[in-house]
Amino acid sequence: MMDRAALRLILLGVFLISASSQPVKKKQKVDIYSFYINSTVTSRYATTVITSRVANTVNESQEIQFEVKIPKNAFISKFRMTIEGKIYDGVVKEKQEAQQQYSRAVSRGESAGLIKSVGRTLEDFKTSVTVAALSKVTFELTYEELLKRRLGKYELLINAQPMQPVADFKMDVHIQEKPGISFLEVKGDLSTGDLADAIKTTRADKDAWVTFYPTRDQQTKCKSCGENGLNGDMLITYDVERPNHVGEVMVSNGYFVHYFAPSDVPRIPKNVVFIIDRSGSMNGRKMEQTRLALLKILSDLDEDDHFGLITFDSEVDTWKNELLKATKENLETAKSFVKEIRDRGATDINAAVLAGVDMINRHPREGTASILILLTDGDPTSGETNKEMIMANVKEAIGLKFPLYCLGFGYDVNFDFLTKMSLENGGVARRIYEDSDADLQLQGFYDEVAVPLLTDIQLKYTGGTNLTKTSFSLYFNGSEIVVSGQITDNSVESFTTEVIAVSKGSNVTYQETVMAKDPSDVPAENEDFMPRLWAYLTVKQILERQVLLKGQEKEDEKKEALKLSLKYQFVTSLTSMVVTKPQDDEVEVADKPKEGGEEPRPPVPGYSQYHFSQPGLLGPPGVLGPPSHRRLTFKHGRLGLPMMVGRPRPHPAPHHDDSDMLISRYEFDQLYLLFGLGQIPTIPRESADAVLPTMSIPRVGRNRFLLPSAGQSKPLCFEVPVPQKLRLLQDSASELSMNGLFMTRRQGFSKIAFHYKTNHHLTINTSSIRYQDGQSHVEFLWDQEPTQHNTEGVSLILRCNEMDVTMGNISVVILLHKKNGEVFLWPAVRQQPKDVSLMGILGKAEASYEEVQGSQTPTLKIMDQDVKASLEDVTDYTHPSTPVIRCWLVPFQAVMPGDISDFTVTQL
Numbered sequence: 001m002m003d004r005a006a007l008r009l010i011l012l013g014v015f016l017i018s019a020s021s022q023p024v025k026k027k028q029k030v031d032i033y034s035f036y037i038n039s040t041v042t043s044r045y046a047t048t049v050i051t052s053r054v055a056n057t058v059n060e061s062q063e064i065q066f067e068v069k070i071p072k073n074a075f076i077s078k079f080r081m082t083i084e085g086k087i088y089d090g091v092v093k094e095k096q097e098a099q100q101q102y103s104r105a106v107s108r109g110e111s112a113g114l115i116k117s118v119g120r121t122l123e124d125f126k127t128s129v130t131v132a133a134l135s136k137v138t139f140e141l142t143y144e145e146l147l148k149r150r151l152g153k154y155e156l157l158i159n160a161q162p163m164q165p166v167a168d169f170k171m172d173v174h175i176q177e178k179p180g181i182s183f184l185e186v187k188g189d190l191s192t193g194d195l196a197d198a199i200k201t202t203r204a205d206k207d208a209w210v211t212f213y214p215t216r217d218q219q220t221k222c223k224s225c226g227e228n229g230l231n232g233d234m235l236i237t238y239d240v241e242r243p244n245h246v247g248e249v250m251v252s253n254g255y256f257v258h259y260f261a262p263s264d265v266p267r268i269p270k271n272v273v274f275i276i277d278r279s280g281s282m283n284g285r286k287m288e289q290t291r292l293a294l295l296k297i298l299s300d301l302d303e304d305d306h307f308g309l310i311t312f313d314s315e316v317d318t319w320k321n322e323l324l325k326a327t328k329e330n331l332e333t334a335k336s337f338v339k340e341i342r343d344r345g346a347t348d349i350n351a352a353v354l355a356g357v358d359m360i361n362r363h364p365r366e367g368t369a370s371i372l373i374l375l376t377d378g379d380p381t382s383g384e385t386n387k388e389m390i391m392a393n394v395k396e397a398i399g400l401k402f403p404l405y406c407l408g409f410g411y412d413v414n415f416d417f418l419t420k421m422s423l424e425n426g427g428v429a430r431r432i433y434e435d436s437d438a439d440l441q442l443q444g445f446y447d448e449v450a451v452p453l454l455t456d457i458q459l460k461y462t463g464g465t466n467l468t469k470t471s472f473s474l475y476f477n478g479s480e481i482v483v484s485g486q487i488t489d490n491s492v493e494s495f496t497t498e499v500i501a502v503s504k505g506s507n508v509t510y511q512e513t514v515m516a517k518d519p520s521d522v523p524a525e526n527e528d529f530m531p532r533l534w535a536y537l538t539v540k541q542i543l544e545r546q547v548l549l550k551g552q553e554k555e556d557e558k559k560e561a562l563k564l565s566l567k568y569q570f571v572t573s574l575t576s577m578v579v580t581k582p583q584d585d586e587v588e589v590a591d592k593p594k595e596g597g598e599e600p601r602p603p604v605p606g607y608s609q610y611h612f613s614q615p616g617l618l619g620p621p622g623v624l625g626p627p628s629h630r631r632l633t634f635k636h637g638r639l640g641l642p643m644m645v646g647r648p649r650p651h652p653a654p655h656h657d658d659s660d661m662l663i664s665r666y667e668f669d670q671l672y673l674l675f676g677l678g679q680i681p682t683i684p685r686e687s688a689d690a691v692l693p694t695m696s697i698p699r700v701g702r703n704r705f706l707l708p709s710a711g712q713s714k715p716l717c718f719e720v721p722v723p724q725k726l727r728l729l730q731d732s733a734s735e736l737s738m739n740g741l742f743m744t745r746r747q748g749f750s751k752i753a754f755h756y757k758t759n760h761h762l763t764i765n766t767s768s769i770r771y772q773d774g775q776s777h778v779e780f781l782w783d784q785e786p787t788q789h790n791t792e793g794v795s796l797i798l799r800c801n802e803m804d805v806t807m808g809n810i811s812v813v814i815l816l817h818k819k820n821g822e823v824f825l826w827p828a829v830r831q832q833p834k835d836v837s838l839m840g841i842l843g844k845a846e847a848s849y850e851e852v853q854g855s856q857t858p859t860l861k862i863m864d865q866d867v868k869a870s871l872e873d874v875t876d877y878t879h880p881s882t883p884v885i886r887c888w889l890v891p892f893q894a895v896m897p898g899d900i901s902d903f904t905v906t907q908l
Contacts, residue, residue: 108905
């Protein structure tokens with residue numbers, strides 16, 4: 001019998017992904033031939049899948065290692081190994097059950113697992129498995145996290161370090177937000193140097209896609225990359241539109257989530273007292289950074305704020321005995337005081353915090369918000385040193401009137417003590433890492449609490465049950481309150497939310513009723529995200545408040561968190577993941593690391609570890625053109641190609657052979673202008689059948705191309721009224737061209753051809769792919785196993801319904817779609833040089849436009865020209881998921897200036 005290996009992990013922090021997969025032994029004899037990071041964010045809930053495929057290329061078995069760095073705030077929900085077709089799945093079990101299995105293995109003399117983790121945002125998950133000679137293994141890890149809003153934005157931080165250049169590396173991020181995405185930005189080391197060309201961002205109102213497909217060569221050329229390949233991060237920041245004061249309420253599958261983040265309320269003046277540890281352990285850089293941070297924070301105070309400064313060691317000193325207004329004169333005096341703070345003595349936390357509480361209590365001000373901020377780097381060593389007594393004293397003194405925020409400086413601080421004391425008093429604890437940017441960390445925390453907008457927030461949900469936290473002492477600008485729960489009656493038609501809060505001393509109420517079964521809330525493929533989000537938030541909050549509970553209440557909540565962890569297969573501090581491994585009698589255990597755990601310092605700054613000790617092309621919306629169609633019959637023209645312009649009929653239209661076809665009035669107008677036929681003829685709305693002058697008009701392609709727009713949420717789209725053969729992309733400098741053949745009166749392309757230099761030719765149709773390199777050639781079938789083929793300057797990677805083509809410095813993905821009984825191809829440019837002008841329909845990377853205000857009909861300003869436009873919902877076939885998005889439909893020549901012949905070819 002095979003034993004199981006227990007993997008147990010703890011994860012907290014900003015959404016940060018780092019993934020690596022590396023051999024334990026001879027790296028050059030292990031080939032990581034595929035590495036994918038796929039992250040889907042649905043209404044702030046992120047699910048990330050990391051898949052690494054590794055081949056043992058030597059004629060002997062050896063250990064293959066898999067290592068990924070995951071965000072502390074995430075829960076692992078799946079781990080799988082596939083070896084020679086056999087699947088080894090992880091199963092989440094209660095911690096004690098997994099530990100017993102592990103202990104039995106240890107008693108048999110088998111090696112034990114060891115995990116240690118202290119770091120800012122990541123925890124390192126590492127395992128290994130023995131793989132037979134010339135065999136392969138696939139590792140797959142999935143984890144989930146609710147993104148937290150800080151300073152007005154959500155962050156997705158992705159760090160990739162595969163430990164070698166990977167032929168088939170790709171990162172796909174898809175963000176879906178119901179209210180729309182207000183801004184999106186991509187930064188980080190992975191966006192520097194040549195890698196900038198490998199990042200492509202597409203926005204479409206409620207969706208955004210970021211793709212990152214670097215070539216093997218590019219993976220060695222970023223700011224922090226080298227011969228071992230990628231080593232850096234990509235930071236994706238974004239926020240959502242907020243048109244509704246009550247926030248965003250989503251309902252799905254008997255669950256709901258409410259995001260509340262109003263920004264249109266006046267700021268509340270604050271009373272803030274800074275309590276600064278100046279004991280001997282704060283000497284050197286700690287104290288210097290604390291002074292720098294305080295000087296910057298004082299400069300940021302608003303004039304109607306009041307503030308106080310307290311420093312302490314074994315004695316407590318105040319700058320002034322009372323809160324003072326943040327006038328220019330007072331701030332200058334305070335800064336002089338801060339510059340003179342020197343480290344000395346022991347640590348009397350009890351007396352210092354009580355002095356801060358007293359300062360606020362002695363100077364109450366109506367319509368303000370009070371905040372205590374404690375910064376310390378150690379345990380209480382003077383005065384009252386019993387931690388339980390200190391917490392009791394502070395809790396009694398504050399009486400839940402205002403929050404206490406505790407900042408723990410460095411690795412030696414008793415973070416559990418600070419966490420419990422802050423939670424008992426409505427605040428949070430934050431670790432300040434002892435690094436060169438500690439002063440910026442301090443300033444960053446203050447910025448998060450600098451602008452209070454509401455106090456005493458209560459959220460109520462008629463018809464809701466099993467709710468997450470619904471009471472909050474303060475809401476700060478740039479943050480967000482999130483509440484989730486279940487709906488008691490799934491048959492109800494509507495669901496009511498109510499928020500009651502205090503704004504500058506006055507009560508305010510927000511209320512809204514939403515439809516309980518709004519089909520537009522959640523995409524069908526993500527229907528299960530809502531119960532998972534609710535379970536994630538419930539478990540997180542239960543585990544956080546465990547330090548505050550006692551007796552039966554603590555046990556009951558712990559059982560509830562365990563039940564949910566097991567149901568949704570979350571790896572938490574209460575559970576372990578048990579994984580079957582092919583080695584007989586081998587057991588490994590990984591325990592969830594604890595914040596402030598055993599390791600005094602992380603081996604790499606900013607990272608924590610735990611390991612095992614054992615070795616645009618758019619399809620039509622279905623109805624062609626705008627609703628104002630008119631049915632018109634054209635006589636045969638000079639090219640002998642008649643057309644019909646018509647209103648969609650209530651019954652199926654008769655079949656049209658090659659001598660006539662149906663187009664929209666909009667398309668007719670564009671054709672008339674495009675081919676210089678003069679003034680557009682007026683067609684009376686009353687006309688059922690009218691005859692227009694004889695004219696020459698070629699066939700209209702029914703496909704629409706997508707053109708991303710810089711700084712705009714809606715892309716442009718356009719139609720190409722030309723014959724079937726299109727010049728899609730051409731780069732004369734690199735001697736590359738890509739041409740495509742439209743399918744007759746159907747979606748997409750039936751054939752796409754690439755030509756590179758003089759001897760590289762690639763032809764792709766809906767059944768096969770043929771590549772010629774001089775005298776030799778290779779052929780692939782779409783339904784075969786994933787395949788790679790590389791020659792000098794050319795890389796071909798066949799995946800499921802995707803063909804990645806890289807020729808020189810240009811990368812294109814050809815997607816095979818099977819939709820509504822049709823099979824067709826669709827091209828999507830993933831990478832092109834940003835400083836090179838390319839020809840062809842897909843040669844333009846993006847366009848810019850502005851909406852013209854005050855126009856009777858929708859008008860855009862494009863390249864200094866006013867252009868009539870219409871909003872259209874279309875299917876975007878440049879993504880495998882084929883989302884329906886909204887774009888501005890504009891005439892072809894508005895975005896593709898030049899002669900129409902520049903975009904056609906006589907042969908592929």
